[in-house]
Amino acid sequence: MEETLGKKRAVRNPKKQKKHPMTWSLIKNQKQLIWMSVPLTLYIILFAYVPIWGWTMAFQNYKPARSFGEQTWVGFKHFKFLFTDDNFLRVLRNTLGMSLINLVLGFVTAIILALLLNEIKKVFLKRTVQTISYLPHFLSWVIVTGIVATSLASDGIINDLLLKLHIIKEPILWLSEGKYFWGVVGASHVWKEVGWNTIIYLAAMASIDPALYEAAEMDGASRYKKMLYVTIPGIKSTIVILLIMSIGHILDAGFEVQYLLGNGLVVDWAETVDIFVLKYGIAQGNYSLATAGGIFKTVVSVTMLLLANWTAKRLGEERLL
Amino acid sequence: MGGKSKTMFRLGLMLLLTFSVVLSGCGGSKDTSSSSGSDSNKNTTEQAATGNNDDKVEPFNVSVFIGEAGQQPTPDNKIYKKIKDELGATFNFEFLAGDINQKLGVMIAGSDYPDLMTGNTKLTAAGAYIPLEDLIEKYAPNLKKHYADYWNMMKDPNDGHIYILPNYGVYNGKLNSTWYSGPAFWIQKDVLEDAGYPKVKTLDEYFDLIAKYKEKNPKIDGSPTIGFEILNYDWRNWGLFNAPQHLIGHPNDGGVVVKDGVAEIFADKDYAKQYYQKLNEVNDKGLIDKETFVQNYDQYLAKLSSGAVLGMFDQHWNFQNAENSLITQKKDNRTYVGLPLVYDVNTKDYYRDRAPLNLNNGFGISVNAKDPERIIKLLDKLITEDWQKTLTWGVEGEDYVVNEKGRFMKTQEQRDKFTDGTWKLANKADAFFSFAPKMEGSFSDGNSTDAAAQPEEYQAGLKEYDKKFLQAYGYNSYVDFFSDPPENPVYYPAWTIDLNEGSEAKVVNTKLNDLSTKFLPKAILAKPADFNSVWTDYTSQIGKVNVKAYEDRINEQIKWRIDNWSK
Numbered sequence: 001m002e003e004t005l006g007k008k009r010a011v012r013n014p015k016k017q018k019k020h021p022m023t024w025s026l027i028k029n030q031k032q033l034i035w036m037s038v039p040l041t042l043y044i045i046l047f048a049y050v051p052i053w054g055w056t057m058a059f060q061n062y063k064p065a066r067s068f069g070e071q072t073w074v075g076f077k078h079f080k081f082l083f084t085d086d087n088f089l090r091v092l093r094n095t096l097g098m099s100l101i102n103l104v105l106g107f108v109t110a111i112i113l114a115l116l117l118n119e120i121k122k123v124f125l126k127r128t129v130q131t132i133s134y135l136p137h138f139l140s141w142v143i144v145t146g147i148v149a150t151s152l153a154s155d156g157i158i159n160d161l162l163l164k165l166h167i168i169k170e171p172i173l174w175l176s177e178g179k180y181f182w183g184v185v186g187a188s189h190v191w192k193e194v195g196w197n198t199i200i201y202l203a204a205m206a207s208i209d210p211a212l213y214e215a216a217e218m219d220g221a222s223r224y225k226k227m228l229y230v231t232i233p234g235i236k237s238t239i240v241i242l243l244i245m246s247i248g249h250i251l252d253a254g255f256e257v258q259y260l261l262g263n264g265l266v267v268d269w270a271e272t273v274d275i276f277v278l279k280y281g282i283a284q285g286n287y288s289l290a291t292a293g294g295i296f297k298t299v300v301s302v303t304m305l306l307l308a309n310w311t312a313k314r315l316g317e318e319r320l321l
Numbered sequence: 322m323g324g325k326s327k328t329m330f331r332l333g334l335m336l337l338l339t340f341s342v343v344l345s346g347c348g349g350s351k352d353t354s355s356s357s358g359s360d361s362n363k364n365t366t367e368q369a370a371t372g373n374n375d376d377k378v379e380p381f382n383v384s385v386f387i388g389e390a391g392q393q394p395t396p397d398n399k400i401y402k403k404i405k406d407e408l409g410a411t412f413n414f415e416f417l418a419g420d421i422n423q424k425l426g427v428m429i430a431g432s433d434y435p436d437l438m439t440g441n442t443k444l445t446a447a448g449a450y451i452p453l454e455d456l457i458e459k460y461a462p463n464l465k466k467h468y469a470d471y472w473n474m475m476k477d478p479n480d481g482h483i484y485i486l487p488n489y490g491v492y493n494g495k496l497n498s499t500w501y502s503g504p505a506f507w508i509q510k511d512v513l514e515d516a517g518y519p520k521v522k523t524l525d526e527y528f529d530l531i532a533k534y535k536e537k538n539p540k541i542d543g544s545p546t547i548g549f550e551i552l553n554y555d556w557r558n559w560g561l562f563n564a565p566q567h568l569i570g571h572p573n574d575g576g577v578v579v580k581d582g583v584a585e586i587f588a589d590k591d592y593a594k595q596y597y598q599k600l601n602e603v604n605d606k607g608l609i610d611k612e613t614f615v616q617n618y619d620q621y622l623a624k625l626s627s628g629a630v631l632g633m634f635d636q637h638w639n640f641q642n643a644e645n646s647l648i649t650q651k652k653d654n655r656t657y658v659g660l661p662l663v664y665d666v667n668t669k670d671y672y673r674d675r676a677p678l679n680l681n682n683g684f685g686i687s688v689n690a691k692d693p694e695r696i697i698k699l700l701d702k703l704i705t706e707d708w709q710k711t712l713t714w715g716v717e718g719e720d721y722v723v724n725e726k727g728r729f730m731k732t733q734e735q736r737d738k739f740t741d742g743t744w745k746l747a748n749k750a751d752a753f754f755s756f757a758p759k760m761e762g763s764f765s766d767g768n769s770t771d772a773a774a775q776p777e778e779y780q781a782g783l784k785e786y787d788k789k790f791l792q793a794y795g796y797n798s799y800v801d802f803f804s805d806p807p808e809n810p811v812y813y814p815a816w817t818i819d820l821n822e823g824s825e826a827k828v829v830n831t832k833l834n835d836l837s838t839k840f841l842p843k844a845i846l847a848k849p850a851d852f853n854s855v856w857t858d859y860t861s862q863i864g865k866v867n868v869k870a871y872e873d874r875i876n877e878q879i880k881w882r883i884d885n886w887s888k
Contacts, residue, residue: 061823064429065447087835149620154612175615264553264838265614265846279831282422285443285822 058291078292087276094182095272099253101186103246109190110197111239115227117198118205130202133195141192141256148188149175149261175261178269185257200242201235208234237318244312244320248305251297273297378409383696384435385684386428391416391752392742400711400750410699414752434687436696439756440485442681442819445477450685451693452482460694461701467491467758474678474886478819478878485685486700486758490678494763497771499779499798502637504563504573505659505672509534509631510790513658518793522666524568524596528603531631535608541629541655548608550633551600551845552621553838557639561841562834564634565593567661570668572806575816576833577875582883584815584875586868588837589860595664600845601852614842628655653786661803673803676761677814684756704758706765712754713770720748721772729768729775736782739772811886812879819878825867826874832866 027034058078060071082088113133120126136144151157152174159171174180208230216226255274262270273293281290305320312319393414394401405411415435417424422443428434429447438444457464464486468475471491475483506527512534513519521527531548538546553561566578569592577584587593603609610616610624624630625643628650633640637659647655661670684700686693702708714721714729720738721729731739738744745751760770769775773782779798783791791797820827840859847855 063446065432065449146617146619149617153616153620173611173615176612260617263614264840264842267835267839279835280828282426284827284831285446287426288823 055291055295057288058295060288062288062291064287074288078286078289079296081280081289082292082296085276085280087271090268091271091273091276094258094269095251095253095274097253098182098185098258098272099250101182102189102253103250105186105190106193106197106246107239107243109194111201111235113194114198114201114205114235115231117202118231119223119227130195130198134199135195136192137196139192141254142260144188144192145257145260148184152184175263176265178266181261181266181269184261185253188257188261200238204235204238205231240312240317241320244305244308247308248301250304251300378407380405380409380411381692381695382411382413383437383699384413385415385437385753386435386439387414387416387752387756388421388425388439388441389417392746394750394752395747397747398750399716399748401753403711403716404703404750408699408702412753416752432689434689436687436690437684438687440487440681440683440685443822444685445479445484446822449687450484451688451690452484453486453686453697454483456686456693456697457483457701461697463701463704464697464758467704467760471678474882475680476885477680478881478885479821485680485683487678487680488683488756488759489761490676491758491760492675492762493760493770494765494767496675496762497769497774497776498800499774499776501659501673501800501803502641503659503672503674504559504567504634504636505803506564506634506662507632507637507640507657507659509628509654510656510658510786511654512631514654514790514793518790520794521660522663524599524662524664527632527660527662528599528608532603532606532608534631542627544627544629547610547624547630548632549600549603549613550610550621550624550630550635551613552616552618552633552635552639553614553842554616554618554621557618558834558838560633560635562588562837565590565596567670567672568592568596568664570663570671572671572674572814573816574814576830577815577872579810579812579815579879582812582879584879585872586833586863588833589863592664594856597841597844597856598852601847601849604845605849609845614846626650628652653784658799659802670804671806673800673806674813675806675809677809677817679817681817681819682756683758700758704760706760709760709770710764712750712757712759714772715748727766727768728777729772730778730781731772812882815875815879818875820871820874824874825870829867829871833863833868833871836862836866 056068059073059075061074061077062071117126117130120129139147153159154171154173158174159168162168163171172180174184212230212234213226216230221229251273253272253274255272255278258270258272259275259278262275273296277290277293280286281288281293309319391414393416401412413435421441425441425443429443429449432449434444434449438449444450457468468486468491471487472483475485475487477484506524508521508527508530512530513521515534515537516530519526519530521530528549535546535548540546551560562576563573566572566574566587569578571578574584576586576588578587578590600609610630612620616624622640622643625633625640626646628647640657644656647653659672661672663670686696690696703712710717717723720735721731722735724730738748763769769778772778776797791799791801794801796802820830836859840855840862844852844855844859
């Protein structure tokens with residue numbers, strides 16, 4: 001076990017790795033692997049790099065069904081529209097706000113649920129809880145928002161429950177107040193995704209060496225101490241990697257939830273960058289603006305990703321790149 | 322090692338195969354749908370078009386994109402089978418699944434168009450339709466005759482070509498109407514019955530009736546009575562936006578009011594303020610549903626279906642399903658009557674209009690169609706009276722009967738079938754016909770083109786409750802609550818004006834929509850003392866938007882229509 005761990009480290013950290021020169025015999029030796037990677041590489045080039053060409057759209061007044069030469073170039077006009085619009089700052093704030101809430105809540109709840117599940121020794125119970133908690137992941141947002149809207153209605157289950165428990169006197173209209181909206185979105189995300197997010201942590205926990213637990217027990221560690229000093233450090237690298245990956249998606253607060261749950265009363269809190277781009281870009285047939293929005297998001301994402309990765313490196317943690 | 326590499330090789334091969342199968346699957350589908358039409362025999366087409374259809378009709382396929390969600394007809398559908406047997410055409414429908422803009426984006430990006438597509442300005446802008454005027458001149462005498470009076474109106478304002486064959490708005494003979502599908506202030510029949518069948522003219526009378534009824538009946542069938550609903554969800558936003566223009570006796574022009582050929586937005590005008598202030602007042606009395614601005618369309622329909630909602634401003638077709646559900650539940654007294662309310666009794670109501678030609682609807686032939694000639698001939702054949710009768714009334718003897726006076730009637734059994742969705746999929750060609758060119762009004766023998774609009778048929782099909790109800794008012798149908806529509810102004814309606822994709826006018830339109838969606842609910846729900854400050858805030862925000870760009874575009878188009886459409 002110790003050995004394999006060491007090996008893993010070595011592979012991840014190129015400095016310690018002994019360099020294999022790329023020789024003909026090596027290529028020949030691994031030709032099956034190389035052939036296998038060909039379709040995937042082509043796939044990636046075709047679907048991830050070729051479309052970048054489409055970014056030129058953002059600098060044109062793009063009209064569909066006309067050739068590249070027929071398009072008119074307008075420079076940064078669409079970016080200017082995006083950044084100077086009154087709504088844009090508000091929309092950006094909402095995106096970041098909801099994204100952060102989703103990120104933090106998503107992580108905290110998933111890790112806690114994973115830790116709790118890990119403590120359950122009855123396999124049947126554990127499996128049941130896990131299955132129930134990850135099933136909502138497979139529902140589409142349209143259905144989930146339908147469920148959310150219905151349960152938050154004035155005669156919905158949430159209000160019924162709060163009324164019966166005498167916590168509130170009058171039903172609360174959850175979806176009519178901006179101040180609740182982020183919370184509603186965060187909670188819906190947790191309900192939908194918590195079980196699914198847990199899976200990876202449970203997998204990471206399963207790979208922790210049982211000897212560590214035994215040793216801790218010998219030293220007189222309680223259940224909580226074991227959780228704190230063995231389990232959590234054991235999944236720390238997984239957490240960091242996932243965190244870095246999520247930070248790259250910081251501007252993807254999504255649009256389905258906000259679009260489907262939003263209304264005139266909460267629009268100041270509900271509109272995200274994606275909805276803005278949908279409304280003023282795609283819905284208007286203004287594909288250039290939509291592309292400009294996409295580029296903006298990508299640039300921010302890549303920057304955030306690199307920043308997070310760099311920070312992780314500084315802190316001596318596992319890294320993605 | 323050897324075994325392992327073999328396994329690897331096999332795995333790689335399988336991967337490659339999978340890829341190639343998937344890729345070839347993606348590309349292949351188009352050919353099958355259009356190729357059979359391409360090598361068709363011209364002579365047989367000619368024969369089919371001139372009516373000498375014997376057994377030698379060359380079959381051909383027409384792929385059709387319907388820009389709405391819908392259901393596939395059954396494979397043995399009676400009417401499609403008849404079309405296939407007599408005219409040779411087989412339709413392959415593709416219905417919209419998901420978002421229309423997204424779908425069109427994909428279609429346009431790949432120039433992947435079926436033969437026939439329903440009208441959409443995005444597709445027109447992308448050059449996806451072929452001009453039809455020469456084709457119609459050459460091959461379609463019946464269509465030419467059908468559209469003769471509307472020829473200029475069908476031309477695209479941007480380049481003067483005809484791309485779309487509009488489905489509605491072409492009238493022949495006497496126009497019978499027993500059904501009103503447009504906007505109105507709707508009120509539950511029971512409220513009127515309870516008040517002794519009063520004639521309601523003004524907004525104040527309307528809300529007084531609702532207030533009194535609600536006080537008398539705090540609950541309906543166990544759920545709390547809701548006085549007034551306003552749906553404002555996604556694109557179904559007219560419930561909140563459109564009422565003011567009708568209250569001053571103006572027809573539905575969308576976001577503008579047109580006076581003497583000049584359009585201006587009305588969202589920030591005083592008569593709009595008057596309406597929203599009234600709503601604010603009514604809300605303070607607890608008549609407006611608390612959840613009204615929070616609910617989505619499904620929740621709205623669910624509330625209406627429960628029968629607990631006394632009134633709303635909406636278009637009839639928008640809540641049709643809820644009303645059908647009430648009828649199924651045998652709650653006829655909970656269904657609705659449309660009222661053409663105005664501010665002032667001296668104003669003549671102008672809710673009911675003559676359905677205008679709608680260029681954003683109907684079929685266009687795509688640039689990818691292999692044989693547009695044959696398609697236009699097919700459509701030309703289907704606009705003839707015999708086929709129109711088949712498409713609307715069905716097959717004589719099976720779906721309707723002709724009485725001794727030569728009038729088309731239905732038995733109760735046939736009537737019931739016509740409201741049965743499953744039956745329709747097997748026996749009606751609705752998917753095609755709702756977008757195809759059609760006769761409206763009456764046939765040359767005087768029968769109505771629409772079964773529901775045949776006066777004696779409508780009377781025969783009425784429920785006891787409705788018979789009594791209409792008798793109390795002395796009306797023949799619910800349409801009589803409205804004034805007869807005058808002749809449409811030439812430009813009418815302004816809401817069909819294409820604002821041009823990606824133009825300033827369109828951006829402004831979106832902004833105005835955003836502002837109204839945000840501020841109007843606020844204004845209505847505000848404490849009456851705060852109403853004025855919210856309203857001032859709203860109008861000052863509108864002042865910041867380049868409203869002129871929007872109005873200019875509409876005015877320019879109105880002028881264009883007046884210049885080009887006048888006969």
